[in-house]
Amino acid sequence: MLAHPRTGVLFSSPVPPGSGWPGDPADADTAVARTAAQVRSRARRCSDVADLDAQVSVCRGCRRLVTWREDVATRTVATRKAYAAEPYWGRPVPGLGPARPRIWVLGLAPAAHGANRTGRVFTGDRSGDFLFAALHRVGLASSAESVDAADGLTLNDIRVVAAVRCAPPDNAPTPAERDTCEPWLSAEWRLTGQDVRVVVALGGFAWKAALDLTGARRPYPKFGHGALAALPDGRQLLGCYHPSQQNTFTGRLTPDMLDAVFTVAVSLAGNPNG
Numbered sequence: 001m002l003a004h005p006r007t008g009v010l011f012s013s014p015v016p017p018g019s020g021w022p023g024d025p026a027d028a029d030t031a032v033a034r035t036a037a038q039v040r041s042r043a044r045r046c047s048d049v050a051d052l053d054a055q056v057s058v059c060r061g062c063r064r065l066v067t068w069r070e071d072v073a074t075r076t077v078a079t080r081k082a083y084a085a086e087p088y089w090g091r092p093v094p095g096l097g098p099a100r101p102r103i104w105v106l107g108l109a110p111a112a113h114g115a116n117r118t119g120r121v122f123t124g125d126r127s128g129d130f131l132f133a134a135l136h137r138v139g140l141a142s143s144a145e146s147v148d149a150a151d152g153l154t155l156n157d158i159r160v161v162a163a164v165r166c167a168p169p170d171n172a173p174t175p176a177e178r179d180t181c182e183p184w185l186s187a188e189w190r191l192t193g194q195d196v197r198v199v200v201a202l203g204g205f206a207w208k209a210a211l212d213l214t215g216a217r218r219p220y221p222k223f224g225h226g227a228l229a230a231l232p233d234g235r236q237l238l239g240c241y242h243p244s245q246q247n248t249f250t251g252r253l254t255p256d257m258l259d260a261v262f263t264v265a266v267s268l269a270g271n272p273n274g
Contacts, residue, residue, distance in 0.1 A: 002087040006150040013073040014090025017058050021119060022150035025053035025094060032058045036180040043183035049191050053094035056165055056184050062177045065166035072112045072167065080113055089119030092166050096121045097159030099192050102269040103140070104199045105131075106206040108242065109164040109173055116167035120149045121160050130243040131160075131202075134258040138266055157269065159192055161185065163209040178209075189213055197235055198268040200261065203242035210237050225253070226261060236268050 001010040004022070011019055018027035033039045039061045046052040060066050073090025093110045110116045114125030122128035123146040135141035135158065142154045164173040164181045173181075199214075201207040207223040214231045221229040227239035240253075240261040247253040 002085060004148075004150070005086055006148055011087035013088040014070050015087060015119065017091075021089065022148070023119065024057065025050060026057045027054075030054045030058050032060055034060045036061055039180055040183045043187040046187045046191065049095075049099045049188075052184070052187050052191055056092050056094045059092045059165065059181075059184070061180045062166065065164075065168055065173070065177055068169050069110075069112075069116055069167045072116055083113060083117060086117065088117045090116060091119070093119065093121050093162060094165070095159055095161035095188055095192070097155040098157065099159075100195050101155075101157050101159040101192060102195050102197050103158040103265050104189075104193065104196050105158060105160045105202065106199055106210050107160070107162045107202045108205045109162050109171065110167045111171070112167045115162075118148045120146070121162055122146065124148060126245050126248070127243045130248050130253075130255070130258065134243075134255065134262055137255075137259055138262045140262065140266070161188055163206055182209075182212075185209065185213060197270060198238055198265050199231070199235065200238045200240055200265050202240050203244075206242075207237070207239055225257065226264075228264075238265055238268070 001012055003010055007022060009020055011021060015021045017024065017030055031042060033042050039059060042055055046055060070090050073088035093115045107122060111125045111127065114128055115121050115123055118124035122131050128146050132141050132146040133144045136144035140156050140158045146153050163185055164178055165184060199210045201210050204223040211220050216232055223239050225239060225241045229237045231237055238261060241247050243253060243258065
């Protein structure tokens with residue numbers, strides 16, 4: 001058993017549902033999808049965001065991803081000394097933000113030692129640090145830091161989700177894993193997308209996932225940083241380089257560039273009371 005860094009409560013790795021982890025949407029009785037067919041069936045039946053988040057957080061539909069995320073969670077002592085004393089979430093990661101946002105941010109997948117450790121999307125690694133600092137600067141996040149699921153951060157009119165909900169080896173889910181997880185993404189769009197005016201796609205993978213999700217016609221518009229495409233229902237898709245260390249350390253993506261994208265997103269989203 002290891003202690004949560006903020007609460008001090010003891011947990012095993014991976015964290016079992018209903019154990020008291022901050023923000024855990026599931027309990028010991030939450031239905032577990034173990035096959036692609038079960039993912040499809042249960043995603044279709046999700047009636048609200050709480051139900052969806054709970055079922056996503058216990059999904060075991062992709063054997064390779066389940067093995068990887070749990071292996072990372074249990075072998076941390078030998079691989080990452082900085083987190084050796086911490087329990088790892090080690091489960092799929094639900095979306096974060098209000099249930100009726102006007103902006104959706106779509107990423108690729110949780111990081112092995114980021115959200116797979118903290119249990120909250122884009123939290124606990126340098127990519128998340130870069131992203132949430134930008135969200136805070138434009139007024140979309142209550143804090144510039146996203147440390148763990150108990151840090152009190154809240155989002156304003158924006159929801160952050162991942163196309164694939166488990167940390168994949170080498171940050172690269174297979175096409176089959178992407179397809180197995182897609183019904184969760186479709187359910188999230190159905191339940192939270194009513195008021196969304198703009199989708200911000202972090203990287204080419206998310207750009208394609210957003211176009212697939214919204215039924216866009218091929219040939220698809222080309223992804224690029226700052227690229228803007230109209231979705232079939234008149235909403236807007238906005239491209240942004242992924243805030244990976246590869247991009248931020250090399251200067252391919254700078255804070256000013258990220259701020260510019262979210263400034264455009266806020267403008268496109270408009271006034272929710274207008």
